[in-house]
Amino acid sequence: xxxxxxxxxxxxxxxxxxxxRRFLERQTRFHLDGLEFDDLEKEHIPELSKWVGISxxxxxxxxxxxxxxxxxxxx
Amino acid sequence: MVPxxxxxxxxxxxxxxxxxLVIAGLSVFYTFGATKTALKETTRDExxxxxxxxxxxxxxDILASLQPGDExxxxxxxxxxxxxxxxxxxxxILYLYTMRQTSEGxxxxxxGEYGIINDAAGIGELYExxxxxxxxxxxxxxxxxxxxxxxxxxxxxxxxxxKNAAGVVTGIVGVDMSAERVIExxxxxxxxxxxxxxxxxxxxxxxIGIISKTMIRDIxxxxxxxxxxxTGDTNVLVTVVRNDEIGELAGSFSRMVSSLKxxxxxxxx
Numbered sequence: 001x002x003x004x005x006x007x008x009x010x011x012x013x014x015x016x017x018x019x020x021r022r023f024l025e026r027q028t029r030f031h032l033d034g035l036e037f038d039d040l041e042k043e044h045i046p047e048l049s050k051w052v053g054i055s056x057x058x059x060x061x062x063x064x065x066x067x068x069x070x071x072x073x074x075x
Numbered sequence: 076m077v078p079x080x081x082x083x084x085x086x087x088x089x090x091x092x093x094x095x096l097v098i099a100g101l102s103v104f105y106t107f108g109a110t111k112t113a114l115k116e117t118t119r120d121e122x123x124x125x126x127x128x129x130x131x132x133x134x135x136d137i138l139a140s141l142q143p144g145d146e147x148x149x150x151x152x153x154x155x156x157x158x159x160x161x162x163x164x165x166x167x168i169l170y171l172y173t174m175r176q177t178s179e180g181x182x183x184x185x186x187g188e189y190g191i192i193n194d195a196a197g198i199g200e201l202y203e204x205x206x207x208x209x210x211x212x213x214x215x216x217x218x219x220x221x222x223x224x225x226x227x228x229x230x231x232x233x234x235x236x237x238k239n240a241a242g243v244v245t246g247i248v249g250v251d252m253s254a255e256r257v258i259e260x261x262x263x264x265x266x267x268x269x270x271x272x273x274x275x276x277x278x279x280x281x282x283i284g285i286i287s288k289t290m291i292r293d294i295x296x297x298x299x300x301x302x303x304x305x306t307g308d309t310n311v312l313v314t315v316v317r318n319d320e321i322g323e324l325a326g327s328f329s330r331m332v333s334s335l336k337x338x339x340x341x342x343x344x
Contacts, residue, residue, distance in 0.1 A: 013330075015329075015330070015333065016330065016333040016334060017329075017330030017331055017334035018330070019335075019338050022338065023337045058336070059333045060313075061312045064329075
């Protein structure tokens with residue numbers, strides 16, 4: 001797992017809990033051209049942040065989703 | 076829904092009310108007791124001061140010369156008028172009089188209200204219930220430790236020695252203050268203490284009510300979310316935000332719900 005992947009996972013767990021990895025794998029696979037989450041790099045962050053902000057709204061409230069997206073953006 | 080008697084809000088409120096009542100009760104008990112003692116001491120000090128001041132105004136030589144039947148003499152009238160004037164000028168004083176010690180005991184010499192009220196004592200009238208403080212009053216200014224009840228009512232008294240030109244003690248001055256006045260003062264202070272305590276209890280109850288209400292509101296919100304999830308409804312958002320243990324619980328609960336949703340999404344066809 002790349003260093004970036006670890007950082008993003010650690011941040012996401014704080015908001016979405018233990019199933020965060022599944023959530024992030026789905027985001028990278030569907031929205032970052034089939035990328036494996038473990039191969040995440042710095043250049044993928046803006047796009048991932050955008051899709052996390054959108055998808056997380058289905059799970060947590062808008063405020064938390066926006067906060068998580070912002071946290072990922074800063075990685 | 077939890078019955079009201081098992082509710083946390085009921086338990087918290089009852090516990091706080093008991094706590095407040097115990098603390099307030101002990102505080103009132105102690106404060107009122109201490110105030111009562113302090114007030115009595117203040118009254119005794121006042122009586123001693125008053126008796127001392129009055130004693131310096133009385134001519135000890137004239138006092139020593141007065142014998143039964145001298146009630147119309149200029150000497151008697153002078154001292155009586157002095158006593159009456161001082162008594163009238165101070166609303167705290169109930170009676171003002173002079174006495175001297177004889178072989179029979181303490182007898183009145185000049186009563187400040189002689190000729191003004193009917194039951195005032197004449198020269199030589201025996202005082203039937205002398206106290207140790209009267210004896211002490213022949214040497215130093217002193218006040219009774221407790222209230223005394225005699226034919227003139229319930230009073231607390233102070234005494235001071237009256238001396239003649241040669242410095243010889245020829246009698247004592249007695250100052251009586253009505254027990255009612257002292258008790259009135261105690262009751263007033265007691266009422267103020269009770270009022271302050273009641274206001275304190277009221278304010279505390281309101282604060283406890285507000286804190287309990289917000290706590291219980293958030294616990295109920297978490298409970299409602301858990302209820303929904305337990306019946307298969309995962310369309311739940313945990314919106315409780317607090318900085319305390321309930322906030323931590325809400326955070327953990329929110330992460331648990333989020334993960335549950337993610338896993339259920341994965342299972343969707």
